[in-house]
Amino acid sequence: MVMGLEKAMVFxxxxxxxxxxxxxxxxxxxxxxxxxxxxxxxxxxxK
Numbered sequence: 900m901v902m903g904l905e906k907a908m909v910f911x912x913x914x915x916x917x918x919x920x921x922x923x924x925x926x927x928x929x930x931x932x933x934x935x936x937x938x939x940x941x942x943x944x945x946k
Contacts, residue, residue, distance in 0.1 A: 911935050 902910065904923055911919045918938040925931050934942055 908933065 904921060907919070908921065911917050912935070915937075918935045918941075920935075920938055920942065921933040923931055923933075932944065
């Protein structure tokens with residue numbers, strides 16, 4: 900989302916009809932993921 904990662908996560912938390920999967924890189928350039936609670940039931944992440 901154009902609003903940035905943190906604001907987008909908060910936006911999704913405050914709008915329960917929206918589910919999301921965020922794929923981003925952290926300060927060290929490593930890929931990270933974040934799923935809203937409702938999205939977690941649709942995704943299986945291998946570690």
